[in-house]
Amino acid sequence: xxxxxxxxxxxxxxxxxxxxxxxxxxxxxxxxxxxxxxxxxxxxxxxxxxxxxxxxxxxxxxxxxxxxxxxxxxxxxxxxxxxxxxxxxxxxxxxxxxxxxxxxxxxxxxxxxxxxxxxxxxxxxxxxxxxxxxxxxxxxxxxxxxxxxxxxxxxxxxxxxxxxxxxxxxx
Numbered sequence: 001x002x003x004x005x006x007x008x009x010x011x012x013x014x015x016x017x018x019x020x021x022x023x024x025x026x027x028x029x030x031x032x033x034x035x036x037x038x039x040x041x042x043x044x045x046x047x048x049x050x051x052x053x054x055x056x057x058x059x060x061x062x063x064x065x066x067x068x069x070x071x072x073x074x075x076x077x078x079x080x081x082x083x084x085x086x087x088x089x090x091x092x093x094x095x096x097x098x099x100x101x102x103x104x105x106x107x108x109x110x111x112x113x114x115x116x117x118x119x120x121x122x123x124x125x126x127x128x129x130x131x132x133x134x135x136x137x138x139x140x141x142x143x144x145x146x147x148x149x150x151x152x153x154x155x156x157x158x159x160x161x162x163x164x165x166x167x168x169x170x171x
Contacts, residue, residue, distance in 0.1 A: 056089035061114040065121040068093055068112040075102050081119055083171070088132045094171055103168045106135050126171065134167075 009024045062068070066082045068091070080093040080102055091109055095102025140158065 054089075056085060056087070058085050059109055059114065062091065062109060062112075063118070065119045067115045067117040067119065068107070069115065070102075070105075070107055071111045071113065073105070073107070073111075075105070078102055079115070080105070080107075081121065082114075083121065083124070083126055084130075086132050090132070092126075092130060094168070096171065097168050103164075104130065104135075104171060106132075124171065127167065130167065130171075 007027070009026055011022050012025050013021060014023045062082055064082060064084060068080050068082050070076050070078055070080060070093075075095075078095070078100060080095055083092045083094060083104075086092055086106065089109075090106040091112065092104065093102075093107050093112075094104045097103050137158065
């Protein structure tokens, strides 16, 4: 069994009287340009998905109604009740606001301690609009400086919307 190998060169006709008539030309030419610096190429990794397509795993000790202790943010050290896991993988938790002044908050499960205390929240209705876009901060507009008032222009401050105030009162 002989293997058929494709030819590396091909014969091409060349014009002119004293040029010999034909030339042997390479089929695969070498590159004309070599970059001065090697640019590192990203390796094509098999089975790697972007973060938005990752599967969100929840720690088995965290179930709806579990009392969690927050470890970061302004409410660190306080106990909250876990309601549900959001699409981004963050946990939706609440104080509730009327008991310990902690509103509806998102928390990462790395930054909570799950206690063994569980509360029955089967009667609590969690609205569908409580998702990641609900908690996203709105972009504040930077003020344009007019003539002469460089220092006395105030930045726009973040304020709670009415929807957020009503939403945290319901849950």
